[in-house]
Amino acid sequence: MKNLRVFKKFLTDTVNLNPTRLESLEKTSTSLSSFVENSDWEPSNLEWYPQGSWAHETIIKPLPNKGFDADVLAIVDPVDGWTASDYINNLYSAFRDSDIYRDKAHRYSHCVTLDYAAEKRIDIAPCIRNRWGFERLEVCNRDTDEFEESQPKYFTEWLKEKNTLSGNNSFRKVTRLVKYLRDIKTTFTCSSVCLTTLLAHQIQANDKGSADFADTPSALRTMFERLDTWLQIRPVKPQVSSPFSNEDFSVCWTDDQYSNFRDKVSKYRVWIDDAFQETDRNKSISKWRRVFGDDFGKNEGEQQAKSVTAKAVDHLRENVRAVPATELGFVGDVVDLVKQYGSRAIPSTLSNLPYLSQPTWRSVGNQLFSVHLIATLHRSRGGATVCTVSSGDVVPKKLELKFTARLATGMPLNTQDYRVEWRVTNTGEEALAKGQLRGSFIGSNSGGDRWESLEYRGVHFVEAFVIRKRDGIQVSRSDPFYVVIE
Template identity: 45%
Template sequence: MKLVTHFNSFLDDEVNLNKTRVELLSDSVEALKSAIKGSNFGPKILDFAAHGSWAHGTIIKPLPGDEFDTDLLVFVEPVNGWEAKDYVNKLGAFFDGHNTYKDKVRRYSHCVTIEYAGERRIDIAPCVKGRVHQDSYEVCNRTPNAFELASPLAYTDWVNGRNAVAGGNDLKKVTRLLKYLRDIKTNFTCPSFLFTTLVGSHIYDSDKGTAAFADTPTCLKTVIGRLDDWLQQNSSVPEIRNPVLWSEIQSRVWNQTHYSNFRDKINLYRGWIDDAYNEVDRDESIGKWQRVFGDAFAAGEAKEAAHVSESVAKSAALVLAGQFRDLVDLVKIKGREALPARIARLPYVHRPRWRAASQQYTVKVSADLHVSRYGDHIRTVSSLEPVQKGRAIRFRAMNNVGIPFSSGFKIVWRVTNTDKAAYDAGALRGDFYSSDSGASRTEELSYRGVHFVEAFLVGSGDNRLYGKSEPFYVVIE
């Protein structure tokens, strides 16, 4: 499902730079511009311009504890006798002597950076206009002391043009979503400017007004599908050039290892996005989008779904009035028939992250009740058999004839709680956990409700999914 409303809320609440930070940034930039205009920096100042993610509308909220950075260009006339390093060094010297900024100054290759107590940083880069010819722009690299051709304004125009073709501001939204994905997964590398070029390059003039860009999730599906197709055709690092400055090869930031990893992860996430988009069941689709973007996506609806067993029990009370108070009592009366169809696909249940292996095996789960986690064995229990709170169950995974799997596999367990007691305790879980030893895992019985455990068979060498068990339902009284 597309879940457009959830995408809009997710962008507003989790991805986009929030209004307070935008206002702080704007105030800080205006103060810096005023300081530079009144300084003894040296060159004639022609203008200022936002650059990078800020200028392109693709800036995102930093993760908790992280800062966000923005780029400010200072366009200046060339100064006779100045080398490239002079523009950066003399701008830095001005801020070193400024009462407001002297403790916030850092110098880098192309810019002077003002850092605001770990919250945000503003990179101020001199850009010399007209040194080579009237309309030339050059940034200054002080490390090799070299001027470098640049096209910042033209690149921003190009981004805005591709965004207009997509419509709905969707190029910028999709770029923000992909940068957010990069930041929460932390398992691939792609600088923001390169992500922006890759997204924009896969939006064509012929796309304007087409169904492939009808809304944000559709645009995301279209772009990542095209990007993945292109990446799969290029096993080695391709030349990805600045679309408005052909001499600049942006992909030079990657080595082959970084590129191959990026290519693999985009292929993986393309599959997850297609799966979530094409899923017709709403709960399952939410869960699959959460596999892509984390639990913050549609978080409110996922929390409400935690009460599904309680709501089913209430509706059934119309027929069996007074015979039960919740799903536990209903299961004791009606057995498996009482289970709501959606219980095993609730949105907060984490979806598998492994690629499927070509060969699949049957996985079964057995369970033994113990006095406590390390206590004496009581008896074998079966799925949906009521058990007392305070005990523990040891689960074991095996093949279709009851034999443990070989050492070439590992068993990963998905443990999910439901109902009010677990919800109130913040213990709905739904995540994956390793085995305690071999192919077994012990869980304590802490919350009244109908919960479930599943075993996933994963290859130890290739990390592929070779099979999963049916849910083993644990009914805790």
């Protein structure tokens, strides 16, 4: 399912660089341009030209406690007798001589960087126009003391053309999403320019107006599918270049890093297809969260976590004929409903929430064996058993539950051959207020058991996923075990 509204909100709230930061970047860039223009740096005819993600409009919001990067070319006429390293070293000296910029300035192979702590970093790369009378642009490599031909203006125009062909600003949106995926997963390495170039190459002239690019999730799916296909027929690291220069952006990878990137794109392509094709809205959001993390559809999950009582009332009205509708006008919450009507008040759809983490492991087509959960109540972890608890029973706060996965015969699992991943999910106002909706996977405490503290009023549930140790494949899964805390 596309979940267009959720994608739009996710891009606006989480992925895109917010307007205040863009305004700050513009102001800082203007100040830096003015400083360089009026400094003692000798080159003349300065053209201050944004490039990279800023110019391509694919810049994204940084992760917490990290700044964002922006790139600028300082395009100038050549200075007689200067080598490539002179342009960078002398620009660096100009900043170091300034009381304002002295502590912010750093120099690297191709640029001088102004570091504004956790806010932002601006890379200023000297770019020389028409050296020796040849019509061209060259950036400077301080490490090798060489000039390197570059065509940033043509490259930017090429990306704009690709964005136009994709329609609906889809190329830029997809590029931002994939960069965000890279940054939150940290499972693969790929420079922004290499990633942007790879994605741009997946858009062709006949894609304009195509259903494959009808909207953001469609474009994402199409571009990932094409990128995966392109990578799979290239087991050896290929050259990744713009159409306008011999720059090879694949230098960002070692051979092993390229192989890993290739594998991860293939993996995420499967996840994207799964989320796109899922027809159940909540399951689709959950599967998109497997791709993009917990901030995707976050508000959807919070709203549904708070609306459990309304779901339970609707469930009773529709499915429990013995309960007159007039009796459901009570004042209370889902816990009161369960206390009054028993576990039949728990809607079967409760275990289908959008904030549930999806398994990342493979599973067999049919379960190899059945597994169910046994729960016992304890006053403290490791303490004596107070009683056995059934799914849907009401239990008090401040106690502990121990869950054990059992076979249909009642025997425990063989923990030498199998491990259990537990998905523990909370609902309700109290858990939401404490940021404890959970829904992710967690391992056993010991011996295949799982202890859980009873803390938040509401209906919660626990599921067991049985993983075979020798190959990491899921071979069984329990039904949800509902825990009602009063």
